[in-house]
Amino acid sequence: MQTSSLILGIVIGVVIASPFAWFIGRQRSVLLSGKVQSLEERNSALEKANLASNSIDQMLKPVQEALTELKTKSEDADRRRIDAESMLKNEMKTLRERNESLEVATRQIASAMGKGQTRGQYGEMQLEQLLKHAGLLEGTHFQRQDSRAGVDGVARPDVSILLAGGGEVLIDAKFPWDAFFEAMGTNDQAEKAVLLDKHAKDLGKRINELSAKEYQTTSAKSPNFVILFLPFESLLTAALDFDGLLLEKAFGKNVIPATPTTMLGLLRTISFGWSERDLNNNAEEIRNMGAEMLKRLVKLVEHIDTMRSGLSKAVDGYNSFVSSFDRQAVSQAKRLAQKGVPTTKQIEAPEEVSTGLSKSRFSGENGRLELEGLED
Incomplete structure (x- = not known):
């Protein structure tokens, strides 16, 4: 009896619980179906987003490549700029050092040129080069620092050039320098004009000094003039700009200012005379x-x-x-x-x-x- 009651109770419980179980299962099924649909929708949305992302990546790929290339070029440009700046710094340093050396050398030259003896030696060096170009030989065609009796004692012209027919041409190579050098170093036009005017007067003074020495009277066969050698063309042209009668005054005092151009022409003429003399002297020997x-x-x-x-x-x-x-x-x-x-x-x-x-x-x-x- 108790067993039957128990079985009956179970059956009744199952009958009563079945609707609830079905309802609960139905609710869970609906809920799960909704979640699945939601997941499918989300998955579809993600797939669409992924496709859109790939499409954007394809569209942005040229831009990314261009940006990468631009970055590479920018880095290369920076590297070259750094190298160029380094080279420029080195060049500037070298230029500064050379400029300093040039300034030192210029000061040394200016200091040396401030002495009349040094100026004479420099003029002699330039004149010696012209003598070599003309084919004249020391001891045969010219002599240097040849002492002889002069008006005021011992006269010693810088160079004595022997002539083929006898006699000699006397040359003095000491020239005015200070005012000319200062004029070339200033940018003030007014100051430059004053200095060049002084240079013209210094050159005129040097002509007067040379005329007073009368070197040409110390040689029996010397032409009645002495040559004042100026190793720079501008030394004469700058003076002539401020004293147009300078040459006329010099010629009147038996002084001939000569620059390298005119001096070389004179020296080659003298060399031609020597060549003709040698040819004539050797004519009899050649005939024999x-x-x-x-x-x-x-x-x-x-x-x-x-x-x-x-x-x-x-x-x-x-x-x-x-x-x-x-x-x-x-x-x-x-x-x-x-x-x-x-x-x-x-x-x-x-x-x-x-x-x-x-x-x-x-x-x-x-x-x-x-x-x-x-x-x-």
């Missing part, structure tokens, strides 16, 4: 040497003719021998062969030499070597 050479040629022709005569006699002797050999030996050998005497090679007489020899003759009238044909 020519006569001796012709004498030797005549003797040589005599020896050649003697050789020709000997060779002609040798040819005549050879031909006589060949003719006799042919008559005396070859003909007899041929007769022996005809009689049956065995021989390994037929004997033939050598051919005679028929080449004619020429006789040489030297003509003193036209200085030609002539050949006269001889038929032997």
Whole structure:
């Protein structure tokens, strides 16, 4: 009875619980279906977003490549800029060092040029180069610092150039410098004009000093002038800009200002005179040497003719021998062969030499070597 009641209770419980279980299952099924649909929708949205992202990536890819290339070029440009800045710094440093060295050298030159003796030595160096270009030799065509008695004691021109016909041209190489150098170093036009005017006056003063020394009177055959050598063309042109009569004044005082251009022309003219003198002095020696050479040629022709005569006699002797050999030996050998005497090679007489020899003759009238044909 109790068992039946228990079974009945279970059945009733199942019947009563089944609707609830179905309802709960239904609710869970609906809920799960909604979640699945939501997940599918989210998945679809993600797939669409992924496709859109890929499309954007494809669209942005050229931009990214361009940005990458731009970045590479920018980095390369920075690297080259850094290298260029480094090189520029080194060049600026080198330029600064050279400029400092140049300033030191300029100050040294300016200081050295401030001494008259040094200026004279520099002028002599420039003049020596011109003398070499003109082909003049020291000791033969010119002398340096040749002392002689002057108006105020011992006169010593810087260079004495000897002339081919006798006499000499005297040159002084000391020149004014200070005012000219200062003028070239200033940018103030007014100051430059004042300094160049002073330079013109200094050059005029130097001309007067040189004229007072009267170097030309110390040589018996010297032309009545002395040359003032100016190693820079601008030393004279700058002075002439402020004193147009400077040359006329110098010529009146028997002083000839000469720059490298005019000096080289004068020196080459003097060198040409020496060349002509040497040619004239050597003309007799050249004639004697020519006569001796012709004498030797005549003797040589005599020896050649003697050789020709000997060779002609040798040819005549050879031909006589060949003719006799042919008559005396070859003909007899041929007769022996005809009689049956065995021989390994037929004997033939050598051919005679028929080449004619020429006789040489030297003509003193036209200085030609002539050949006269001889038929032997």
